[in-house]
Amino acid sequence: MASRMRSAIVLDISCGRGCKGASLIFDCVIACVIIIVGLAAYSSLVANMPPELEQGLGKYATYVLTFLDSKGCLARLIEGRNSLAMQKTIGELIPDGMSYCLCVYSPYWELNWSFASQGFDWRNAAASSPYLVSSESNPEPYLVTLAISK
Amino acid sequence: MDQAFEAAIAFAIFVAAFSASQYTAITVYESSLKGLYEPKLESAACIVASEILLQNGKSSEKWSSWEPICQPGNYFSPHSGVELEIKATCYSIDPSGAVTKLWIKHGPPLAPLGRHAQKYVSGAVLDDGTFVRLEVYAKDG
Numbered sequence: 646m647a648s649r650m651r652s653a654i655v656l657d658i659s660c661g662r663g664c665k666g667a668s669l670i671f672d673c674v675i676a677c678v679i680i681i682v683g684l685a686a687y688s689s690l691v692a693n694m695p696p697e698l699e700q701g702l703g704k705y706a707t708y709v710l711t712f713l714d715s716k717g718c719l720a721r722l723i724e725g726r727n728s729l730a731m732q733k734t735i736g737e738l739i740p741d742g743m744s745y746c747l748c749v750y751s752p753y754w755e756l757n758w759s760f761a762s763q764g765f766d767w768r769n770a771a772a773s774s775p776y777l778v779s780s781e782s783n784p785e786p787y788l789v790t791l792a793i794s795k
Numbered sequence: 796m797d798q799a800f801e802a803a804i805a806f807a808i809f810v811a812a813f814s815a816s817q818y819t820a821i822t823v824y825e826s827s828l829k830g831l832y833e834p835k836l837e838s839a840a841c842i843v844a845s846e847i848l849l850q851n852g853k854s855s856e857k858w859s860s861w862e863p864i865c866q867p868g869n870y871f872s873p874h875s876g877v878e879l880e881i882k883a884t885c886y887s888i889d890p891s892g893a894v895t896k897l898w899i900k901h902g903p904p905l906a907p908l909g910r911h912a913q914k915y916v917s918g919a920v921l922d923d924g925t926f927v928r929l930e931v932y933a934k935d936g
Contacts, residue, residue: 670805677812684819688826701841701915705928708918712926718892730892737894738886740916740930 706745706773706791709738720780723749723787731760735791743793746770750788757787770794839877840915840933843870847881847929848919855923858885863902880912880932887925897925 713719713734722731731747739745744765749757772792779786851857863881870879885897912934919927 667801667805670809673809674812677809677816680816681812681819684816684823688819688823701844701917705916705918708920708926712886712888712918712920713892715920715924716888716890718888718890722892734888734892734894737896738926738928740914740928 701771702743702793702795703771703773706771706793707776709735710773710776710789710791712738714776714778717780719776719789720778720787723778723789724780724782726758726760728760732762736762739793743795745794746792748790748792750775750790752785752788754788764794765792766794767792768794836877836913836933836935837915839867840879840913840931843867843879843881843933844915844917844929844931846870847883847931848917851919853919853922855921855925858883858921858927859898861900863900865902876936878912878934878936880934882930882932884928884930885921885925886928 710719713722718734722734735745735747739762744762746759746761746765746767748759751757770792771794772790774790776789776791777786778789847861847863851861861883863883865879865881867875867877867879881900881902883900885899887895887897889895912932915931915933917929917931919929921927
């Protein structure tokens with residue numbers, strides 16, 4: 646190891662002025678490569694960060710559930726489990742270009758069933774507060790959440 | 796001759812590496828600026844939507860006489876130089892679950908802001924049982 650270092654020093658001394666310039670440029674290239682690697686790592690970290698959940702969309706989903714429940718339609722939709730009716734009703738109220746997922750739970754938070762529209766992605770979704778729905782036919786109420794994704 | 800050739804190659808390598816680092820730096824700077832700017836536009840849209848919802852409340856009469864005003868100066872939004880687009884849609888629902896669109900108010904009608912605008916969506920259930928969906932788009936002017 647020591648002999649190698651010595652020969653490198655000897656080489657450096659024997660190189661003269663031209664070699665010093667070349668080694669300076671080489672150092673600059675190494676520095677640039679380090680900058681590129683650092684910036685690329687930082688930008689990939691920033692790009693892969695999960696997007697923040699949108700509180701506004703979650704609130705909007707709660708308003709949609711409140712509206713649907715105003716004439717008892719939500720309970721009928723849940724009991725009917727008719728995906729076509731759901732698409733017509735909920736799909737109309739969701740803003741263009743967005744998808745939704747309706748989840749129905751028992752009072753003990755066991756998932757009874759769920760319905761998701763095409764393109765729904767939980768990673769970009771914001772959900773409503775749990776909404777309590779009761780119906781005449783079922784003595785136990787349902788807990789319903791509506792999630793909207795961009 | 797050899798030394799000059801070596802120096803030219805070394806300089807070319809340096810220029811290439813330096814340009815690549817500059818390009819990466821500018822790209823990262825742009826993406827971080829975008830990350831700073833998007834929440835600002837979304838907060839501007841949120842302020843405008845909240846103000847409209849506060850003004851009209853749950854009154855169906857106020858909503859039906861309301862017209863969207865898209866000049867940012869009319870709102871308390873602290874962000875100047877923001878272009879606004881406002882769209883409100885009113886729905887009614889019958890007991891069978893059929894949703895009907897009652898009206899749409901859209902302003903400005905001829906200049907949609909496009910997909911680069913940030914959107915904020917809110918809603919309100921009105922006193923007559925109808926529902927208003929309010930969408931506000933904000934874009935850097």
